[in-house]
Amino acid sequence: AGKPFEVTVTAVDRDGNLTPNYGQEKNPESIVLSHQLVQPSGGQAGTLSGSLVNQHAGTFTGTFSWSEVGILSLTANVADGSYLGAGDISAVLPRVGRFTPAEFALSGIDGGAFADACSAGFTYIGQTFGYQTPPSLSITAQNAFGDTTQNYEGAFAFLTKAGVSVAPVTADHTQLGTDSLPLTITQTVDSSGRVITPSSAGTFEFTFGDDRYEFDKTDQALVDPFNADIQLRVTSVSDGDVSSHFTSGNTLEPVSTQLVYGRAFAKSAHGSELQDLSLPVILQRYDAAIGDFIRHSADSCTPVPAEMLTHLDGSLDAAALSGAFSSVAPGEFRLTLSAPGAGQTGS
Numbered sequence: 445a446g447k448p449f450e451v452t453v454t455a456v457d458r459d460g461n462l463t464p465n466y467g468q469e470k471n472p473e474s475i476v477l478s479h480q481l482v483q484p485s486g487g488q489a490g491t492l493s494g495s496l497v498n499q500h501a502g503t504f505t506g507t508f509s510w511s512e513v514g515i516l517s518l519t520a521n522v523a524d525g526s527y528l529g530a531g532d533i534s535a536v537l538p539r540v541g542r543f544t545p546a547e548f549a550l551s552g553i554d555g556g557a558f559a560d561a562c563s564a565g566f567t568y569i570g571q572t573f574g575y576q577t578p579p580s581l582s583i584t585a586q587n588a589f590g591d592t593t594q595n596y597e598g599a600f601a602f603l604t605k606a607g608v609s610v611a612p613v614t615a616d617h618t619q620l621g622t623d624s625l626p627l628t629i630t631q632t633v634d635s636s637g638r639v640i641t642p643s644s645a646g647t648f649e650f651t652f653g654d655d656r657y658e659f660d661k662t663d664q665a666l667v668d669p670f671n672a673d674i675q676l677r678v679t680s681v682s683d684g685d686v687s688s689h690f691t692s693g694n695t696l697e698p699v700s701t702q703l704v705y706g707r708a709f710a711k712s713a714h715g716s717e718l719q720d721l722s723l724p725v726i727l728q729r730y731d732a733a734i735g736d737f738i739r740h741s742a743d744s745c746t747p748v749p750a751e752m753l754t755h756l757d758g759s760l761d762a763a764a765l766s767g768a769f770s771s772v773a774p775g776e777f778r779l780t781l782s783a784p785g786a787g788q789t790g791s
Contacts, residue, residue: 445543446588448507451477451494453520453535455502464501474523475504482515482539487595488645492516511587513595513646515541542600545585545593548681548688552582556652557699558672562745566669566702569627570661579696580651582643583608583681594645601648602683605640608650609680613657617673619703621664629674632656652676652696659703668732671700705730706740 453475455466467473479492490512496504510516518537525532559576561567583603585596612633615626637653657674659665676696680689706729727746728737 445513445593446509446511446546448509451496451506451508451518453477453496453504462502466502467498469528472498473527474498475520476523477506477508478519478521479510479516480519482517484514484595484598484600487514488512509588510543511589511591513543513545513585513593513600515539544685545596546588547586547686549584549586550581550678550690550694551584553696554580555697555699556580558701560701562743564742564744566704566742568706569659569665569703572656572658573701574654574656575652575698578652579676579698580649581678581696582647583650584647592646596646597642601642602685603640603648603681605638605650607682608640608678611677611679613674613676617675619667619670619673622666623664625664627665628660628662630658630660666705666730669702669704669729672703673700674698704740707737709737
């Protein structure tokens with residue numbers, strides 16, 4: 445749509461033979477071209493631009509463009525409506541096209557927002573998180589002049605969610621690790637959950653699926669709390685007829701969640717195997733200023749599983765040992781170990 449195409453109209457007699465005198469009259473006759481929309485039914489007729497020029501011997505050519513998507517018909521007529529007073533002459537080319545968009549454009553970019561894994565407003569490094577509000581953007585089919593092709597809908601719209609390509613996320617955009625390299629991220633893309641729906645004639649709304657992210661918990665990720673800077677880039681849009689590639693205006697930046705490098709630290713305690721034993725468990729986060737871990741008092745939501753009871757030694761029998769966690773204060777739990785019984789000693 446909007447791109448040039450060539451049209452040739454030839455003046456011929458009843459038998460189809462060229463009539464080279466057409467256009468050589470004292471007042472030279474010429475030919476005009478008009479169009480009508482064939483499909484889609486009820487669509488926009490659009491604008492046909494261009495004109496025919498007498499080349500030689502009854503042959504007229506011209507460069508034309510049509511502003512819309514679909515199929516049209518072309519009709520050639522005597523320019524003044526009557527050839528030497530004998531009436532009009534017309535010829536119809538009943539189907540021209542299918543015309544397609546020249547390109548796709550992106551707009552209405554909404555980065556959405558990440559959900560905090562903890563309601564207190566943070567996510568631990570190594571913890572999976574997703575979107576609170578999924579990112580979305582508008583995709584518009586356009587002609588070569590940058591105008592929306594309004595007929596690009598229904599049976600004449602071939603864009604699907606699979607035609608939208610998004611670059612994979614492998615690292616944070618700004619946060620560096622202790623090795624001065626960007627912190628790495630594991631991304632799980634929910635391609636099937638993506639949605640593309642028409643929002644108006646020629647324009648579609650594309651919404652991301654339930655993608656999941658996890659900052660890799662490596663030694664290099666031992667840094668102060670930071671706000672995640674994850675950028676999603678739509679690299680191309682293709683419908684099988686036309687492909688548009690993007691290098692700017694194609695980035696979605698979800699509202700961040702704070703990332704924290706944390707750990708659970710269990711203090712030691714000892715007692716008789718005939719009595720219950722209570723162990724304090726402290727949730728901590730890394731503080732680069734002191735180069736050590738401190739109590740993470742903001743954590744009031746992380747569950748500590750009883751499955752942490754591992755690495756037994758001595759004469760302890762795992763089957764005889766059980767425990768339960770109870771929350772004491774933000775960032776602190778208490779693990780109560782049931783008395784394992786006589787002879788069940790160890791750590």
